[in-house]
Amino acid sequence: MTDTSPEIEKLVRDRLMARSGEERLLMGSQMFDSACDIVRASFPSGLSALEKKQRLFVRLYGIPLPR
Numbered sequence: 001m002t003d004t005s006p007e008i009e010k011l012v013r014d015r016l017m018a019r020s021g022e023e024r025l026l027m028g029s030q031m032f033d034s035a036c037d038i039v040r041a042s043f044p045s046g047l048s049a050l051e052k053k054q055r056l057f058v059r060l061y062g063i064p065l066p067r
Contacts, residue, residue, distance in 0.1 A: 036060070 002009075016024065039059045043052060057065045 004012075019027075036056060039056055040052065043055055047055070054065050
């Protein structure tokens with residue numbers, strides 16, 4: 001489902017593509033970091049650093065962390 005008109009969709013895409021590859025990569029990296037922060041905020045307190053990493057991996061990729 002999309003509620004964005006084709007004109008606005010094109011405008012947003014054109015503006016995004018007008019940025020350099022470096023800027024787009026940085027934006028993507030910042031969005032990923034923000035998503036990780038949101039996921040971490042949902043974890044119960046008291047988890048070890050390892051448990052946090054394992055839970056984050058599972059939440060992001062949907063599979064258990066390989067051994």
